Structure formats: C-alpha cells, structure tokens
Amino acid sequence: MYLPRAFVDEDLPRLQGVIQHSRLATLVTWGALGLQASHVPLLLAPEQGANGTLYGHLAKANPQCAELASGAEALLIFMGEDAYISPSFYPSKAEHGKVVPTWNYVAVHAYGQPEVFTDPQRLLQVVEGLTERHEAGRPQPWKVADAPADYIDGMLKAIVGFALPIQRLEGKRKLSQNRNAEDIAGVRDGLAASADPRDQHLSQLMG
Template sequence: MYLPKAFAIDDLQELQQQILGTRLAMIVTHGEQGLQASHLPLLLNAAEGPNGTLYGHFAKANPQWQELQNGAEALVIFAGADAYVSPGFYPSKAEHGKVVPTWNYVAVHAYGTAEVFTDAERLLKLVSALTDRHEAARAQPWKVADAPADYIDGMLKAIVGFALPIQRLEGKRKLSQNRNTVDIAGVRQGLAASPDAHDQALAQLMPKE
C-alpha cells in the first residue's frame, strides 16, 4: 500500500491488534485464473512465527484455495475504522481556504504463502476455535459439538483449511497527522459530533493533543 512515513504503523503488537479486531478479512491472490478475492473470518496465532500465522478455511467449491495450494502469494487485508473528512472540519479553511476533502482510515496488509489442509481433525479444531471466538459474547454460545457428529463430518468434507505464516506486514493509520494540531482537533470534534457510528469510532482513534 502507499505508506507515507507519518501514517505507518511499525509496532508489531499494534499491527496484530488490528488483525485481531477485524472480524472479516479479505484474502486476495493472483494465479492462473487471474485476481481472486474472498471475504473470510480468520484466526491469528500471534506467537507462531516472527509475525504470527493466520488460519482460515474456504468452501471447497471456491477455486481460490487451489491458488494457495499452487504456491501463490496471498495479500490479506484487515480494514479498520474509516471516515470521510470534510474540509469544513478544518479551522484553517476560514484562514486561507486551501483545503480539500480526504479520508481517514486504519488498515493492515499481511502477505505470505499458505499451507492448505483437508485433515478432518485439524479442520474440526479450526472451525471450533472460530466458532468459540465469535459466539463468546452470546448468553448461550453455540458449540460445534451441539450439532450431530455425522452432520459436522459432512460439513468438514466441504471445506479446505489453510495456515498462512505472515512473511510481511504493513499497517497504515491515517488520522490527519499531516495537519496542524488545530486542524486535527477540528477533525476529531467534527467526526465525534457526527450521528454516524463509523465516524465516531474513527474520532476515538485520533490523537487528543
């Protein structure tokens, strides 16, 4: 990604926190069938490898997993909070008018090549961990074991798992750092006052001083 130094996230822990905080990632590959992209929930084992390892699964009917099996590099995109920034948020607009709209956002890109697997025991462990993660906040969490075993066995035959050691990580936190402190405060206040929850979430990330 285009990554001006002022916006770069260099801290591994912060990069991994963004990955953990993204519920649905996008995995992009390029191979014999051209560009392909899928939207998948993923797990991160932060301690496995120098940058962590991502785990997920495709429907077996989705041909993209074959690109991973053939050794194609994958780009995995973890999009965070984002918001449109109006020129009207900048106090400097009243001084000289030399302002234009922009977009503030947080994003992490992970790159690597994956190992593909179809072992039923390993797939069961993966889907159980994904389920437990996303059911954890419910009053009565659903467990994979709640479904009939033969049904789950059949469902596992319809998916393909993968483990993707992260070979390279890039992170961008574009929060108006290229503006002066007065304009940054104006953007933060403007977004915080917005009725849009996405704007409010982005405002919470902006520097307070």
C-alpha cells in the same frame, strides 16, 4: 499499499490488534485465473512466527483453493476504523480555503505463502476456534458439538483449511498526521460530534 511515511504503522501489537478486531478479511491471490478475492473470517495465533500466523478455510469448490495450494504469495486485507473527513472540520478553511475532502482510516495488509490442509482434526480446530470467538458473549453460545457428529463430518469434507504465516506486515494509520495541530483537533472534534458511531470511534483513535 501506498504508505507515505507519516501514516506508516510498524507497532506489531497494534497491527495484530487490528487483525483480531476485524471480523471479516479479504483474501487476494493471483494465478492462472487472474486475480481472485474471497471474504473470510480468520483466527490469529500471534505467538506463531515473527508476525503471527493466520488460520481460515474456504469451500472446497472455491477455485481460489488451487491458488492457495500453488505456494504463491497471498494477501490478506484487514480494515479498521474509517471516516469521511469534511473540509469544514479544518480551522484553516476559514484562513485560506485551500482544503479538500479526504478519508481517514486504519488498514493492515498481511502477506505470506499459505499452507492448505484437509485433515479433519485440523479443520475441526479452525472451525471450533472461529465458532468460539464469534459466539463469545452470547447468553447461550452455540458449539460445534451441538450439531450431529456425522453432519459436521460431512461439512468438514466440503472445506479446505489454510494456515498463512505472516512473512510481511504493512500497517497504515491515516489520522490527519499530515495536518497542523489545529486541523487535527478540528477533525477529531468534528468526528466526535457525528451521530455515526463509526466516526466517533475513529475520533477516539486520534487521541
């Protein structure tokens, strides 16, 4: 990821927060079949390893499983808030007109060598953990145990789990830090006035 110094984020708790807030990550690998990508929900164990460990699973039929099992480095991409930045947000536009559109966003890249596993008990722990996370807050949360045991056993045979200890973590917070204070305030106010809640959320990250 291109990381101009002004946008680098090295705050581990905040980076882990972006990971935990992201509902779906992009898993990228390179191997015999070239570049491959899958979109997967993940669990983060923040206390495991220097940067945390990520857990997920893929369908056993997914050819990317072979790349995970090869021991090669994998990349997981997590997107946070993002918003289009109009030149009209900048007070400096009225002064000299030398402004162009851009995009503000938060992103985290996690790198590591995954370990794959097919042990039913470990797979069940991952599936149950993901279910509990995403069912939380529902009036009557569904539980894996609600399904027939033989059905769940069959489903577990069709997936491959993976654990990825995060060996390298890159964070980017592109929030107009390269602009002057007046332009930053203009972007924040412009996003806050938007009808799009995604724009409003990004404005809150700008302080």
